Amino acid sequence: MSGYKGRLTYAKGTYVEFVVAPKQDVDFGDILVVKGKNGDIFYIRAYDFKVKSRWSGLNGVGYLMSKLNQDGQVENQEELDFYLGGNHTVKIGMAEQLCYVDQQGQFLNPKTCPDFFCEVRGLSTEDHALLAEMQGDLEIGFLKTGRGELNLPVGIYGNKTITEHIGVFGTTGSGKSNLVKVLASSMLSSGQYGLLVFDVHNEYYNALSKHPEAKGRLAVYNTQPQSNYAAKLSVDFGEVEPDDVMACASFSEPQVDALYKLAAIWQERWLEYILKYDPADIVEELAGCTGQKFNTRTISKIKSVCWNLQQELNLQEMEPVIPEILQQLAAGKIVLIELKSISPVGEQALSTLLSKKLLQHYASNQNAAKDKPVLIVLEEAHRFLGKKEHANNNVFARLVSEARKFNLGMCVIDQQPRLLADKVLSQLNTLFILGLASKADRSKLESMCRKDILQQRHEIKNLDCGEMILATNYMRFAAPVKVHKFEDFLGISAGIQQSVAMPQPTFTM
Numbered sequence: 109m110s111g112y113k114g115r116l117t118y119a120k121g122t123y124v125e126f127v128v129a130p131k132q133d134v135d136f137g138d139i140l141v142v143k144g145k146n147g148d149i150f151y152i153r154a155y156d157f158k159v160k161s162r163w164s165g166l167n168g169v170g171y172l173m174s175k176l177n178q179d180g181q182v183e184n185q186e187e188l189d190f191y192l193g194g195n196h197t198v199k200i201g202m203a204e205q206l207c208y209v210d211q212q213g214q215f216l217n218p219k220t221c222p223d224f225f226c227e228v229r230g231l232s233t234e235d236h237a238l239l240a241e242m243q244g245d246l247e248i249g250f251l252k253t254g255r256g257e258l259n260l261p262v263g264i265y266g267n268k269t270i271t272e273h274i275g276v277f278g279t280t281g282s283g284k285s286n287l288v289k290v291l292a293s294s295m296l297s298s299g300q301y302g303l304l305v306f307d308v309h310n311e312y313y314n315a316l317s318k319h320p321e322a323k324g325r326l327a328v329y330n331t332q333p334q335s336n337y338a339a340k341l342s343v344d345f346g347e348v349e350p351d352d353v354m355a356c357a358s359f360s361e362p363q364v365d366a367l368y369k370l371a372a373i374w375q376e377r378w379l380e381y382i383l384k385y386d387p388a389d390i391v392e393e394l395a396g397c398t399g400q401k402f403n404t405r406t407i408s409k410i411k412s413v414c415w416n417l418q419q420e421l422n423l424q425e426m427e428p429v430i431p432e433i434l435q436q437l438a439a440g441k442i443v444l445i446e447l448k449s450i451s452p453v454g455e456q457a458l459s460t461l462l463s464k465k466l467l468q469h470y471a472s473n474q475n476a477a478k479d480k481p482v483l484i485v486l487e488e489a490h491r492f493l494g495k496k497e498h499a500n501n502n503v504f505a506r507l508v509s510e511a512r513k514f515n516l517g518m519c520v521i522d523q524q525p526r527l528l529a530d531k532v533l534s535q536l537n538t539l540f541i542l543g544l545a546s547k548a549d550r551s552k553l554e555s556m557c558r559k560d561i562l563q564q565r566h567e568i569k570n571l572d573c574g575e576m577i578l579a580t581n582y583m584r585f586a587a588p589v590k591v592h593k594f595e596d597f598l599g600i601s602a603g604i605q606q607s608v609a610m611p612q613p614t615f616t617m
């Protein structure tokens with residue numbers, strides 16, 4: 109699509125109109141370049157069209173209609189072509205200025221309009237500054253146009269996006285998992301970022317293991333490994349805290365009270381002892397230490413939840429695995445926690461526990477200079493960050509509001525963004541918006557998204573599988589992207605690593 113596209117015919121504020129050159133195609137959403145008079149360059153996005161002709165007036169239309177037969181069909185095509193041909197008809201593109209680059213190559217937000225009749229052309233590799241900003245260091249796809257994709261890579265800068273949280277939204281089949289695979293694969297190549305994926309369907313290992321860096325940078329854990337690639341994940345009694353147990357079931361007030369008292373009395377052996385002793389003995393111990401007489405049923409309920417947890421998480425006295433996981437993440441590895449064979453309760457407990465340990469590790473700041481930023485991928489995130497769950501201030505809610513201080517970030521994936529708490533949505537500074545079937549979900553994102561994506565409404569509505577709108581804080585505008593298909597990306601990624609180095613962009617906000 110690069111090359112001459114037309115000429116600017118009107119500009120007011122950031123709005124511009126241009127005439128589309130004959131035989132050229134411009135589509136909704138296309139990003140184009142206007143060459144200014146002094147060597148500066150304006151980037152615009154076409155969002156609508158109108159067709160005008162010197163025949164457009166009532167008289168003209170009436171005259172043309174008179175050339176049709178009674179059924180409204182053309183009788184003499186040659187004659188009609190004569191009237192319509194030549195320069196009588198023009199297609200006018202309506203566009204919005206996105207940003208511009210001055211003669212020194214500096215990126216600026218719109219400050220002035222281009223002049224009348226400036227040339228409009230398609231994007232090409234000449235547009236270094238813009239392309240470098242869009243490419244980032246974690247490649248995800250190619251810039252998309254109305255009817256295809258350009259050979260211009262688009263991605264994100266990990267160090268600018270991870271700690272500012274990412275949202276991935278799309279209906280089932282829109283390409284969310286493929287996108288995570290591509291992102292993980294770019295992270296594997298980079299080695300600069302840790303990625304913790306709670307893999308609910310055990311779907312990522314097969315794909316990611318084909319990456320050339322997988323051997324050194326990919327680790328897989330499973331509580332019941334049935335394959336030789338996954339390491340056994342088990343949790344030591346001492347690693348579980350009362351709120352991990354509380355994340356798995358709803359407890360009454362006396363039950364919560366008893367739980368915390370037991371933890372206070374028995375310290376890091378509380379869970380072991382709850383599992384070991386009889387409810388009646390525990391009641392007696394509590395009464396002896398605190399003077400409070402609990403009901404045996406209260407203790408039985410706690411014991412029962414703890415027992416379930418023990419089965420799910422392989423609770424045992426052992427050399428803990430979690431510190432090893434945290435170390436790998438901090439060293440910039442990709443860690444998959446396979447959860448397919450675990451129940452929803454165990455899944456909840458395990459993801460809460462691991463995320464909490466990660467938060468504690470990063471908050472304690474032991475190795476802050478060396479630790480790499482880590483992104484935590486959470487699928488069907490409304491289960492953890494819905495309106496009700498967020499109000500409970502669970503670990504994920506804390507991560508969303510505090511993690512950026514500690515070099516951590518969340519990647520929240522969901523089919524229905526409207527189910528997430530508003531406080532969560534407003535904290536997501538990078539959005540990958542894939543196809544969303546429901547209008548309610550699209551409207552929710554429009555109202556919460558910091559980048560004004562209203563103008564891209566039409567595009568968002570018509571996104572096909574693997575297509576998305578990428579909106580991130582540091583980019584001046586939301587970009588339409590065709591996400592790489594993971595298999596194709598891996599096929600070409602070896603080549604990409606040696607490809608031309610892009611110049612670093614200069615950021616001026």
Ligand SMILES: Nc1ncnc2c1ncn2[C@@H]1O[C@H](COP(=O)(O)OP(=O)(O)O)[C@@H](O)[C@H]1O
Pocket residue numbers: 278279280281282283284285286287573574575590591592593594
């Ligand atoms: N960018 C893409 N290019 C081509 N095919 C894709 C792309 N993204 C996804 N697909 C295909 O679409 C199907 C569904 O994708 P998936 O990532 O599993 O969707 P989701 O996780 O949103 O349900 C898969 O068969 C996948 O190969």
Ligand SMILES: [Mg+2]
Pocket residue numbers: 284285286
């Ligand atoms: Mg999926």
